[in-house]
Amino acid sequence: MTLSVVIPAFNEQNWIGGVLESLATQADRDFDTVIVDNASTDRTAAIIADFIAAHPEMSIAVITESEKGTGAAADTGMRYAIAHGATHLARTDADCLPEPDWISSVRRAFGNGSQLIAGQMLPRPDEEIARPAAVFMLGLVEVAAWFGKLRPGNRGPQYLGPYMMTPGCNMAITAELYTRSGGFPRTRIEDVHEDRALVNAVRTVTTDYATHRDVRVRVSARRERAWGVIRTLGWYADHRYRPDIVDIR
Template identity: 30%
Template sequence: MDNVKVSVILPVFNEQDYISATLDSIINQDFTDFEVIIIDDGSTDNTLKVIEEKFHNCPIPHKIIHQENNGVSSARNKGISLACGEYIVFVDGDDYILTNHLSQLYNEGYDFSLTQMVKKEGEEIKNPHYYDFDEINAKDFIKLELEMKIPFNFVQLSYKTDIVKKHNLQFREDVNYGEDTDFALRALCYGDSVKIGNEITYYYIQHEESLSNTSKLNRFDYISVLEDLATFFKKQNQNDLTELVNSSRIPKAIFGNMNYFFYHNYDYDEVIKKMKDLDLFRKLSYFKGDKKFSLKIKLFLLNPKLYYIMWRKFKNSI
């Protein structure tokens, strides 16, 4: 398995209903020089059996690892440690990729490549964001993400393995939200070039049982991840990125998650108490940027209860 071009890392946990389709989408790639590293993170259903049957007599180089349940970050980190490819690509166990996904993501001479992802819920497919350029400096890409000018998911990228391993980049295992974006932005900070493709090749599947009603208020813990990221950028002498985290990404993450909780009928007093406990009101006030968004924040900070009442009445119109 040495010297393959791409390592596909696939963490799985109790995916017996979906994993067969995911594996078929990987096996049927029009790109030939790749390996598949599957980390079963302590599944208690038939996931591992389905995987083993699927790869029985399969000529594609593969590793199937079974470990005790330690979480998806642990599984991905295990996959990174075993990767032999020039580039690393991540796929989740209930998603699927089109046959040209790897061929679109393998671009020699670039540190990263990006392809388009769409979210699919039932028969509804959300349109992706299309770019008007075919390559971009990695730092400029980071800025676009921190300003939330682009929708972005870490699975859209291929990562040069040398960058990941040289800098010992791993997914944080101590948090439940944002560890994937954190990994991607840290990796991008060490690279130079991103190849951009506008072809849709990745389908992110939202299943009914995995939707937002399972969320908890600890989504706000993502703020501490962003604060650590700001510190990381500062240590890399990227003070402009640190400023963007503090003045744009953190306030938007706070406000976005707050409205998320309101939308899903979380108790107002519980949300506000959590925000006060985490000092999020002060951090919201640091926002700099879009005047319309700035006005929303000011209205909320002026009278949170009134904002909540008006938001419930008019939803996303304010």
């Protein structure tokens, strides 16, 4: 198994260092990292360069994607990794903190037969968010997962298995299945949630997908702080809430 971790990044100078440090402290260090700079205009690129210089033991490739969008950037990174020999792919986001056993858990989930893996999201420990609010937020994520199973757009005779919420910030997929399903749509998050589109494409070709709660990533609550929990849930559910500014920094 040749595993690559793909990280799309747009103007993430305040966050990119954290995810890279989390990858540097993984228990399983047998992976490559592909960072896709989505035309950042801040110090994102400089911070990445400094980190690479300080960690020559890590295999890190930095590529650019000028087309705006998490879907476009993630797809570019995935296809770059596949072209450079990756047989298995994992994705997280620049504002996330993978747990120290994240890579080990991803590898174990693949070994158990899953071709598409959806992990669990937990709140970051370094953000000022009260524990009751964090618990409430996690409860809403579970509600959203069940809502996704009932959502008309996620149902139909073309699907071989039930809908599975697959967060783009914590997922993994075999290179073969990524290619066979068509991969992430090259879209902006304002238009399409690329993770939902990917899992629905996967569901038309296989049932070998599963949620693995031991695959854990700590996620930022920056959107919840900016928009509030209910509006954030509406945004992720079906774009019912459409803010003027999506790229919260």
